[in-house]
Amino acid sequence: MVERVANFEPFEWISMNLWELGRRPDGGEGHTVRHLLPDHFEAYYKIMHPIYRDASILDEEIQWSNENEFDERNLIRIKWHDLCQKYGVEYNKYISSNSFKRVFRKGWPRYLLGAIQGELEPDLRDALAKILAQFSSTNRWYYKFFLCSIKDLEEALYVGDRNELDAIQSVAEAQSGPEYWWPEDRSWCVCSDYDLEFTIVAASKNAIAEIRACQQFEGFDFSVLDRIDWKADELNRVES
Numbered sequence: 001m002v003e004r005v006a007n008f009e010p011f012e013w014i015s016m017n018l019w020e021l022g023r024r025p026d027g028g029e030g031h032t033v034r035h036l037l038p039d040h041f042e043a044y045y046k047i048m049h050p051i052y053r054d055a056s057i058l059d060e061e062i063q064w065s066n067e068n069e070f071d072e073r074n075l076i077r078i079k080w081h082d083l084c085q086k087y088g089v090e091y092n093k094y095i096s097s098n099s100f101k102r103v104f105r106k107g108w109p110r111y112l113l114g115a116i117q118g119e120l121e122p123d124l125r126d127a128l129a130k131i132l133a134q135f136s137s138t139n140r141w142y143y144k145f146f147l148c149s150i151k152d153l154e155e156a157l158y159v160g161d162r163n164e165l166d167a168i169q170s171v172a173e174a175q176s177g178p179e180y181w182w183p184e185d186r187s188w189c190v191c192s193d194y195d196l197e198f199t200i201v202a203a204s205k206n207a208i209a210e211i212r213a214c215q216q217f218e219g220f221d222f223s224v225l226d227r228i229d230w231k232a233d234e235l236n237r238v239e240s
Contacts, residue, residue: 002161005157005159043202043207044202046222047217048218059110061109089103093222094233096196096197099233099235119177127214128190131214135203135207136188138183142158143178144178159184180192187203188202188207189202
């Protein structure tokens with residue numbers, strides 16, 4: 001049964017071991033994985049949130065407007081790799097929507113739906129959970145929600161059985177999935193930061209190898225010092 005945790009003490013092993021936003025003690029620039037996750041894990045992996053093309057839009061030059069709507073039945077997933085190849089964008093581990101500013105100067109075209117920030121889609125989240133469950137000694141998992149996703153605008157922490165991952169968003173009455181989730185034994189941790197179009201997984205090398213091998217995911221091996229901010233992709237950076 002899912003229960004709301006009265007205090008955030010179970011989250012402190014993460015929150016108390018992060019670099020402060022806006023600061024890098026190593027003297028480097030920008031925000032890194034170290035601002036999101038502790039540095040004691042063997043490996044880290046960046047899972048890209050999916051991009052979709054709307055098959056009903058034939059003119060690829062049309063821009064988005066406030067009146068635009070779309071039918072989910074028309075959406076077809078397109079890989080970041082393929083989109084980069086189509087527009088001559090360098091495909092690399094720091095890729096994000098900002099990497100396309102040079103080719104989409106007026107904004108993303110109407111036929112494309114960019115990746116959702118702050119949430120790994122349910123089917124991918126389920127696939128990830130099945131893999132990670134093999135690398136934990138406990139079925140008791142924690143789920144932490146960012147304050148802007150909860151209707152009362154308060155951060156929230158829940159605990160429950162791992163099989164309740166599908167139901168946790170509804171129980172929390174949240175607009176999106178958990179920002180962080182991890183097992184009680186802290187053998188791994190998943191972070192879908194509210195401001196990012198990708199999810200970072202921290203785990204053992206064997207767990208990351210399983211994730212890398214899963215065809216459902218498009219992603220990259222990452223390190224704890226890799227940048228995650230909008231300037232991370234130096235190969236495609238367009239200075240504003």
